[in-house]
Structure formats: C-alpha cells, structure tokens
Amino acid sequence: MTTYATINDISDRYPNDLIILAADTQTRELDEGRVVACLADAGAEIRAILQARYSAEELRRLDAEGLSILKVYSIDIALYRVALSFSRSTDQIKERYEAAIKRLEAIATGKGGLTFEGGSVDPDLATSGDISPNEVLIDVPPRPFGSRRSRTPR
Numbered sequence: 001m002t003t004y005a006t007i008n009d010i011s012d013r014y015p016n017d018l019i020i021l022a023a024d025t026q027t028r029e030l031d032e033g034r035v036v037a038c039l040a041d042a043g044a045e046i047r048a049i050l051q052a053r054y055s056a057e058e059l060r061r062l063d064a065e066g067l068s069i070l071k072v073y074s075i076d077i078a079l080y081r082v083a084l085s086f087s088r089s090t091d092q093i094k095e096r097y098e099a100a101i102k103r104l105e106a107i108a109t110g111k112g113g114l115t116f117e118g119g120s121v122d123p124d125l126a127t128s129g130d131i132s133p134n135e136v137l138i139d140v141p142p143r144p145f146g147s148r149r150s151r152t153p154r
Contacts, residue, residue, distance in 0.1 A: 002060075003043040004067065004074035007035050013075055017093070021083045035082055042077035046070055049101070052108040058116060066114040073100040 007030075010018050024031045047059060062070070080097035083089040106112050 004070040038078040038081035049104045076100040
C-alpha cells in the first residue's frame with residue numbers, strides 16, 4: 001500500500017502535534033503502529049479522491065513535486081486520523097484535514113493538477129501554446145458523414 005508520508009515527515013513538520021496526539025496514555029511513548037496505520041489510511045483516502053481524475057498507474061508515476069504536494073495533504077489527514085483514534089482532536093487539526101480534503105477534491109475536478117515523470121504529450125501541440133497542462137487531448141479521424149454533409153439542401 002502506497003503512503004505519501006512517513007512518521008519522520010510528520011515529526012519534521014509538526015513535532016509537538018505528533019508527540020501530543022500519538023503518545024500512549026500509559027507509557028507516554030509514541031504509538032508508532034497507530035501512526036503508520038493512519039498514514040496508510042491517509043494514502044488510501046488520497047487515492048480514492050484522486051482516482052476520479054487519475055488512474056492508479058498515473059498516481060504511481062508522480063514526480064518529486066507531485067509527491068511533495070501529496071505528502072503535505074497526507075500529513076494533515078493522518079494527524080487528524082491519529083487525533084480521532086486517541087480522542088484528542090482539536091479545531092486546528094480538523095481545519096487542516098478539511099482543507100486538505102478540499103484541495104484534493106479540487107485537483108480531482110481539474111482545478112489544479114499534479115506532475116508526473118515521463119509525461120508524454122504530442123510535441124507539436126506542446127509547443128503551440130494552444131493547450132493547457134490539464135487539457136484532454138483526443139486525436140480522431142474526421143467524420144465522413146458529419147452533420148453538415150448529411151443535411152439535404154432546401
């Protein structure tokens with residue numbers, strides 16, 4: 001199962017939140033197993049949202065920039081899940097989670113995009129400037145009996 005962030009990524013970004021939210025109440029030590037499970041759940045949630053637009057193969061071909069974007073969202077989603085699992089959620093954690101979900105949904109609907117390794121675009125179209133990075137390109141032969149040809153003259 002693909003995860004987009006690690007415990008170290010969370011610790012680097014929100015060290016205090018990780019300790020406060022994911023410490024076992026008895027031992028006061030980080031419950032790494034629960035954090036790893038929440039990271040896996042966050043990855044699954046991200047993929048579920050993005051598969052409205054991207055195939056599983058495309059998501060496997062994300063480049064460093066695309067992965068770094070998903071890492072930020074994964075951290076916010078995972079921390080929210082950790083907080084819920086320990087009954088320690090705060091308004092700030094919930095707001096970051098909701099913002100991450102909204103951004104992912106916006107990407108899934110085409111109001112943003114991710115970058116991929118080895119992307120292939122027709123070079124003639126790529127240099128013309130007539131297309132946007134997220135535009136769907138379809139090359140089909142002309143219709144032999146289009147609507148203009150099938151009309152009878154009046």
